[in-house]
Amino acid sequence: MTHPHNPPSQPLSALKEWDAQCQLLTTGRLSLLLRKGGIMETHNGFEVEHRQFLLYPTFLHQNAAELQPAYLPLLRPDPAPGQIVLPALAEVLAVQKVESLEAALRLEPLQALTAGAIERRFHYRNRPWIHALLLRVRPLRAPLTLTETPDLLGCVSWVPLGDMQVETDEAVVAEDELQVRRGELEHLLRA
Numbered sequence: 001m002t003h004p005h006n007p008p009s010q011p012l013s014a015l016k017e018w019d020a021q022c023q024l025l026t027t028g029r030l031s032l033l034l035r036k037g038g039i040m041e042t043h044n045g046f047e048v049e050h051r052q053f054l055l056y057p058t059f060l061h062q063n064a065a066e067l068q069p070a071y072l073p074l075l076r077p078d079p080a081p082g083q084i085v086l087p088a089l090a091e092v093l094a095v096q097k098v099e100s101l102e103a104a105l106r107l108e109p110l111q112a113l114t115a116g117a118i119e120r121r122f123h124y125r126n127r128p129w130i131h132a133l134l135l136r137v138r139p140l141r142a143p144l145t146l147t148e149t150p151d152l153l154g155c156v157s158w159v160p161l162g163d164m165q166v167e168t169d170e171a172v173v174a175e176d177e178l179q180v181r182r183g184e185l186e187h188l189l190r191a
Contacts (some may be wrong), residue, residue: 012166014056014086014159020067020074021112023059025046026088027135028172031181032111033133035157036121052064054086054144054166055137056159066117066152068108086144094134094182098122104130106188110181134185136178138168175182 017025017033017189024030059078067075098104104122108115113190122130144166146152173181 010165011163012052012054012161013050014054014161015050015090016056016157016159018062018067018112019057019059019076019078020062020071022055022087023074024071024112025055025090025135026172027141028137030111030184031135031137031178032107033135034107034111034118034121035131035133035155036124041051048160051092053090053158054140054161055088055090056084056086060147061155063117066120068112068114071112080145082147082148084146086140086146088137088138088139088172089166092133092187093136093178094132095122096132096185097129098132098189099129101128103189103191104132106163106191107132107185110184110188119166132189134178134182136171136173138171141167141169 021033025033045071056177062075064075098107101119101122104118105115109119113121118130122128144164146161146165
């Protein structure tokens with residue numbers, strides 16, 4: 001039996017991420033994202049501006065060569081062109097700015113990108129770092145569908161959505177398992 005999680009109406013933003021990664025997070029197969037930022041990001045690149053946000057699946061820049069082979073079957077064409085279907089609410093449990101390439105590469109088993117993709121993102125724009133975000137993800141009881149508009153598009157990470165209330169189900173990963181995943185992340189960053 002699931003118990004819905006109903007946060008009060010609040011300003012929400014959405015984080016753009018590859019559809020394949022959104023699928024992995026929304027089903028609980030993974031809880032970790034590695035982020036650098038989009039080409040329209042500020043001078044400092046991607047920042048964790050929000051501790052809670054909706055997942056915004058993107059299809060345009062998904063790259064099969066940068067996704068681990070086990071996750072290639074998740075690649076698909078956009079099932080709803082002209083619409084954006086937001087599947088889940090994510091909460092940041094931990095964020096680490098990883099400034100060692102060796103440490104970033106150790107995180108490969110915990111997330112979906114290949115080692116080559118991690119290295120390219122780490123060095124993007126000659127700024128040697130990457131963010132590791134451990135997320136608690138709760139699927140929306142009904143996916144939020146928005147009509148694609150110019151202000152929702154573009155190569156940015158964050159999209160403000162304004163005040164809204166969403167109803168979620170229980171987190172897809174149990175708390176004890178999330179703590180195991182947090183421990184693995186911390187161990188690999190210290191190694």
